Amino acid sequence: MTPPEQQAIRIKRLFRKTRFGIFVLFGAIVFATSTLSIRTVSSQLQEEYESNSANIAKNIADSSVDILLNRNLATLQSLIDQFIEIQSIRYIYITSDTGEILTHTFVPGVPDVIREGDPHATEPIERSLPGMGDFVEVGSPILAGQAGTVHVGMDLDLVRLKIQRATGQQIALICIILIVGVLGSIWFVKLAVTPLEELLSYVVGLARRDPGGMTDARVLARDDEIGEMARLMLHAVKGETTPGAD
Amino acid sequence: MSGSRKGTQPSDGPPVPDRDPARAAPPPGGLLTRRSAIRAGLAGLLGAPFATSLGASTRPLAPGLRWSGKQGTQPDDEILLGVSAAFSGPSRGLGTELYRGAMSCFGQVNEQGGVNGRRIVLKLYDDGYQPDPCVENTLRLMLEDEVFLLFGYVGTPTVTRVLPLLKKFQDQQMYIFFPFTGAQPQREPPYGEFAFNLRASYGQETAGLVDNFVRIGRRRIAVFYQADAYGRSGWAGVRAALARHGETIAGEATYRRGTQFTSVMRPQVEILQEAEPDAVICVGAYAACAAFARDAMDLGLHVPIANLSFVGSENLLALLMDASSDDPAYYTPWLVNSQVVPSYEDTSIPAVPEYRDLMTRYDPQVPEELVVEPYDPFPYSFTSLEGYLDAKLLTEILGRIDGTPERSKLNDAVFSVRNYDLGIGERVSFGPDRRQGLQSVYYTVVEDGRFVTLSDWDAKFGLDATTSDGAP
Structure with missing residues (x-):
């Protein structure tokens, strides 16, 4: 391998290292951003859904007082049926102060897990109902628990799906930014490398004392650092070959 | 459910001009369809006693609808009743039979000159036994069609969602008469005052x-x-x-x-x-x-x-x-x-032969524009007998309104019904604290x-x- 060819390879290696560095840098940014984004979106959405469910439970509890005291269970059922149409809310049931399930939305029947659960629980509970899926259940007392408790079950699978979709969208955006960034960086590096390759080629011509190469007008005409270096090298070479020249 | 407003309105004589330009308007396209024109003409020629008008519940409700301020005053020649019921879906038999029974009675009433000279006209919408369409239909009936009262509703989930509407518009004194449901919400506060029931709960x-x-x-x-x-x-x-x-x-x-x-x-x-x-x-x-x-x-x-x-x-x-x-x-x-009604097979009950005779004579059918799924009606049924009794009692109540029908007079007309013999052996009475006619x-x-x-x-x-x- 001739020395000029080695120099050309060195520039390619330099370029490859730069490209690798860009990939590593952007990859690290994507990984860190995605991880943070997934954790943030996941926890925020989970909190938001739980908060929504709690609000719905409270809303029903506030609306149910008169209805419950009037023992109008048909109206109460009509009320919870309207809330069950809200996405991600999969079941609602209302227990009396004695723990009896007064109204619910389960089909074909109330699962045993629910029957055996704490009828007055208000803290979020994760439940796995056979044949139905995983749920987070939140409760809200009616008339401070004196009239009963509203329980709202949120579909965890659906929430997980929504979280996955939201984080997926974020990651997709970050990946697009990564690709655009890497391609842009490569292009910019290439902008810098191309004149260097031209300079190298010119210098090789000078070294060979190639008459055509020595007067390569394209490189010498450049008004940037490459052009200055080319002119400087030409000047140095001419000084070597012209005795008495200063 | 028909998606268009066809304006087919069979009547007990030549087609009667519609009081409401919107209701009388031809279908989209500007012209009556050939079928509806033929039907209207035939109805006029034959003197059909059935007076129904079809609505289009698929059309979006106009935003910002308000009461017209007419306070339920009816035109000189008709009394318009608003119906939202199941004419499609798995429960379409209920809406269909109830309607058939009611129309067998109204058919005779209209043939005999109506109630104090006014034909009874039904404005029909299909809700498929679903609450949301029923609510929209009811708003349309009250605000757009300006019906006199609501009648012939089918089902608890539908009616219980309509009751808050009646309370919201309580200044307009809109009432629902004899819904086909025995649920409690329309029998007790806070909505009981907006409904009159005939059947037992x-x-x-x-x-x-x-x-x-x-x-x-x-x-x-x-x-x-x-x-x-x-x-x-x-x-x-x-x-x-x-x-x-x-x-x-x-x-x-x-x-x-x-x-x-x-x-x-x-x-x-x-x-x-x-x-x-x-x-x-x-x-x-x-x-x-x-x-x-x-x-x-x-x-x-x-x-x-x-x-x-x-x-x-x-x-x-x-x-x-x-x-x-x-x-x-x-x-x-x-x-x-x-x-909640006696057997239609027991012809010893006076109302039963009346009902059977009218069902045979008129054999009312749901307007074909509302028929989206095939349904073979029964010659007689408990549901159509109930529809007949509902219509018979409503006719009696409407006949008790003095002068021009106005909703403000309805309560008094209903409460004047005391020991009324509906022909089934049990007498009917209404009062401020008695809003259910039959108990058997x-x-x-x-x-x-x-x-x-x-x-x-x-x-x-x-x-x-x-x-x-x-x-x-």
Whole structure:
């Protein structure tokens, strides 16, 4: 391998290292951003859904007082049926102060897990109902628990799906930014490398004392650092070959 | 449901100009369709007594609708009643039969000159037994069509969602008359003042069933019910009735509204089988209840299966008899249905021959624009008899309004009904604290492919009356 060819390879290696560095840098940014984004979106959405469910439970509890005291269970059922149409809310049931399930939305029947659960629980509970899926259940007392408790079950699978979709969208955006960034960086590096390759080629011509190469007008005409270096090298070479020249 | 406003309005004479330009407007395109033109012409020529007008519930409700301020004043020649009922879907038989019964009465009334010279016209919308369409239809009936009152509504989940609307517009004194539901919300505060009921309540029906079952020793009673306000109303009735006997509901299973007869009810049957009930009370519509009765029989749950009046007994029976080609009676021996009107087979009851005569004479059909699924109506049915009685009583009430019909006069007209003989043996009275006309509940079982009055519970369903092969 001739020395000029080695120099050309060195520039390619330099370029490859730069490209690798860009990939590593952007990859690290994507990984860190995605991880943070997934954790943030996941926890925020989970909190938001739980908060929504709690609000719905409270809303029903506030609306149910008169209805419950009037023992109008048909109206109460009509009320919870309207809330069950809200996405991600999969079941609602209302227990009396004695723990009896007064109204619910389960089909074909109330699962045993629910029957055996704490009828007055208000803290979020994760439940796995056979044949139905995983749920987070939140409760809200009616008339401070004196009239009963509203329980709202949120579909965890659906929430997980929504979280996955939201984080997926974020990651997709970050990946697009990564690709655009890497391609842009490569292009910019290439902008810098191309004149260097031209300079190298010119210098090789000078070294060979190639008459055509020595007067390569394209490189010498450049008004940037490459052009200055080319002119400087030409000047140095001419000084070597012209005795008495200063 | 028709998606267009066709303006077909058969009348009892030449077509009567519509008082409302919007209602009288031709369909999109600017012209009457050929079919509707022919129909209108034929109706005029034949002097058809049926006065119906169709709505288009698929059209979006205009935003910002307000009352017109007419306070329900009706034009000189008609009284417009607003109907939103199930004319499509698995419960279409109920809306259809109720309408047929009512129109057999109104047909005669219109043929005889109407109520104080005014024809009774029904503005029809289909809600498919679904609450949201029913609410939209009701708003349209009140605000756009400016009906005089609401009539012929079908179902608890639908009516319970309409009641708050009536309260919201209470200044306009809009009332719902004789809805086909026995639920409590329209019988008690805060909405009771906006409804007048004729039929007995689900509480009375379930109490009667529970009392009879307990009396013959069947104390473990389970409930199969629709997962909505109707089902809950019946469930609450059973629970309250059992509590009076010191019992609780032995087991319960639910189904979703709109379930078809082809659906499998095995999970529900198995849930109830675990409870080992002595009887099951079903609170549902005919398609689902028939599916449950079929699967209960097939899976060996051989106990009395009771249905409430809302079920639509003839529709239920037809499905079950068709389901067993070898023996049409195979699925029916355990059925017992409560009814809120007497048997249409008992012609000794004065109203029954009247009803049968009018049903035969007019044979009212739901306007074809509303028919989206085939349905073969029954010549007579409990539901159409109830529709007939509803219409008969409403005609009487409308006739008691002095002068121009105005909604502000309705309360007085209704409360003037005291010991009115509707022709079924039980007299009807209304008052400020009495907004339900009838209290009686009747019980029927299937014999020879039809529902007949159950006279001896013990002999039919007593624990000792069961044969070795499990049949009652």
